Amino acid sequence: MHTPVTIIGAGLGGLTLARVLHVHGIPATVYEAESSPSARAQGGLLDIHDYNGQLALKAAGLMDEFHAIVLEGREATRVLDRNGTVLLDKPDDGKGGRPEVQRGELRQILIDSLPAGTVRWGHKVTDVRSLGGGRHEVTFADGATVDTALLVGADGAWSRVRPLLSAATPEYAGTSMVETYLFDADTRHPAAAKAVGGGMLIVPVQGREIFAHRESGDTLHTYVALNEPLEWFADIDFTDPAAARARMAREFEGWAPELTALITDGDTAPLLRPQYTLPSGHRWDRVPGVTLLGDAAHLGPSNGEGANLAMLDGAELAEALAAHPDDTEAALTAYERVMFPRSAEVVTFEGAEEGLLAMLMEEQAR
Ligand SMILES: Cc1cc2nc3c(=O)[nH]c(=O)nc-3n(C[C@H](O)[C@H](O)[C@H](O)COP(=O)(O)OP(=O)(O)OC[C@H]3O[C@@H](n4cnc5c(N)ncnc54)[C@H](O)[C@@H]3O)c2cc1C
Known part of the structure; x- marks a missing residue:
């Protein structure tokens, strides 16, 4: 045995x-x-x-x-472009094979x-x-x-x-995630909450993707995937949340405000998560x-x-x-x-x- x-x-x-x-x-x-x-x-x-x-x-x-x-309902998926135009809006019909927990x-x-x-x-x-x-x-x-x-x-x-x-x-995979949360989003960040919808939002822009999820209640959890070398991130002071948010905002200039809000209006300090494989x-x-x-x-x-x-x-x-x-x-x-x-x-x-x-x-x- x-x-x-x-x-x-x-x-x-x-x-x-x-x-x-x-x-x-x-x-x-x-x-x-x-x-x-x-x-x-x-x-x-x-x-x-x-x-x-x-x-x-x-x-x-x-x-x-x-x-x-x-x-319930978190398998809904929306895909938007950087202007906020809806490319796809797929509700959760309860038949998906990927329930969220x-x-x-x-x-x-x-x-x-x-x-x-x-x-x-x-x-x-x-x-x-x-x-x-x-x-x-x-x-x-x-x-x-x-x-x-x-x-x-x-x-x-x-x-x-x-x-x-x-x-x-x-080894570093060439992509890092920057993670933020928005709490009580339906009341405090309604435009961002509407953009995300009931489940997952993807904004598929090469090198600057946004992935956001509606978690328990009306918490929005966002990962921004940036394809940049580690040295690029080293120049951003993530110990200074305001400075990090401002730096991130520059990367998303001209994007729809309900999308940039997911990054710049975060209720938590932006957290850097380098990806290794x-x-x-x-x-x-x-x-x-x-x-x-x-x-x-x-x-x-x-x-x-x-x-x-x-x-x-x-x-x-x-x-x-x-x-x-x-x-x-x-x-x-x-x-x-x-x-x-x-x-x-x-x-x-x-x-x-x-x-x-x-x-x-x-x-x-x-
Ligand atoms: C930002 C992000 C988002 C992700 N999203 C998803 C997703 O949506 N879906 C998905 O399937 N996967 C996702 N993943 C990947 C997923 O998190 C990992 O693949 C998964 O957690 C691996 O599980 P594991 O049990 O192998 O290791 P881990 O979850 O890393 O667990 C390892 C455990 O070992 C412990 N440990 C480490 N070192 C020691 C030590 N020296 N002594 C004792 N204990 C130790 C740690 O504390 C930890 O509890 C994501 C990863 C990241 C970084």
């Missing part, structure tokens, strides 16, 4: 793995750097797809809990589904090393150690476990007793698939371990054989966006 499975990272991927292992009666411990489930805002909407994220939730036996947190609520469902004590909060991994024979030693920031026969790196982009398997490191098709040769999932394995462009893929990885790894109770290496080989090509297929940021737009336009034309 694979006892206990040691998972580093309580993101959606690591938690899904722990949950599906639990469904199959396999114990696991999840070590998480953050001090508690609420240590960091988990902001943002995630659309959970029927072809990956939802399959993981089915395997986790959590579909009822998932349906209970779906935000708040990330924090989804994470909480997974946490609540685990036996008490499964997640060890406040355990930041600082080092991992091979002990030979498929065993590994994990060292935490306080100097404590555990050793394990099965180690899973679910510790995201800057994984501490990845170097056991691969020399690859994330691992090489496309990242993979490794089998190393006994250790594997990766989610962003640790295949950090990709922000195309709305990352969290969904991480959850599917977690579910499939658990199922592979359950299917090979006495042969960990056979389980890891079976998991990686499917995971590598799937993650390599994940399309590029631009490709994903163009694909989504083409699909929406086609539907509209029908």
Whole structure:
């Protein structure tokens, strides 16, 4: 038996793995750097797809809990040009396969589904090393150690476990997001709220895209994707919100005011989020007793698939371990054989966006 499975990272991927292992009666411990489930805002909407994220939730036996947190109407999509002209306005007809949930609520469902004590909060991994024979030693920031026969790196982009398997490191993808929120938008920012509508807004301008979502209540959450080198952003002082807003406003001069309001009227300081990726098709040769999932394995462009893929990885790894109770290496080989090509297929940021737009336009034309 694979006892206990040691998972580093309580993101959606690591938690899904722990949950599906639990469904199959396999114990696991999840070590998480953050001090508690609420240590960091988990902001943002995630659309959970029927072809990956939802399959993981089915395997986790959590579909009822998932349906209970779906935000109705959020699959509506509007596409506007920079002048505010509506190119597409697709209402949510309830038949879409990508319902939206708040990330924090989804994470909480997974946490609540685990036996008490499964997640060890406040355990930041600082080092991992091979002990030979498929065993590994994990060292935490306080100097404590555990050793394990099965180690899973679910510790995201800057994984501490990845170097056991691969020399690859994330590189800047050439795009950074600037993130803002508008609260009570229907009353305080009505023009911007109308532009966004009931779900998602895309303004597909090459190198200056706007993506905005209506979250719970009438909060608008905006990401502006700017294709610029890191040095370009270094010249903007994001510690000075007013200066950063003014600098952003310059990039959107002449755009419809209801669109620029999403960036310049933010109720939160603009937050810079540079995008990093691992090489496309990242993979490794089998190393006994250790594997990766989610962003640790295949950090990709922000195309709305990352969290969904991480959850599917977690579910499939658990199922592979359950299917090979006495042969960990056979389980890891079976998991990686499917995971590598799937993650390599994940399309590029631009490709994903163009694909989504083409699909929406086609539907509209029908
Ligand atoms: C701005 C933005 C928007 C996005 N929008 C979407 C979207 O709409 N849909 C979608 O599917 N994906 C989206 N993604 C991608 C998605 O967030 C990731 O792909 C997903 O979170 C990966 O899950 P994970 O479990 O692999 O890693 P993570 O969610 O990164 O979780 C890793 C966990 O490991 C912990 N950890 C890290 N280092 C250590 C350590 N040394 N010791 C212990 N614990 C550690 C972290 O604290 C964290 O809890 C978005 C990403 C960004 C940046």
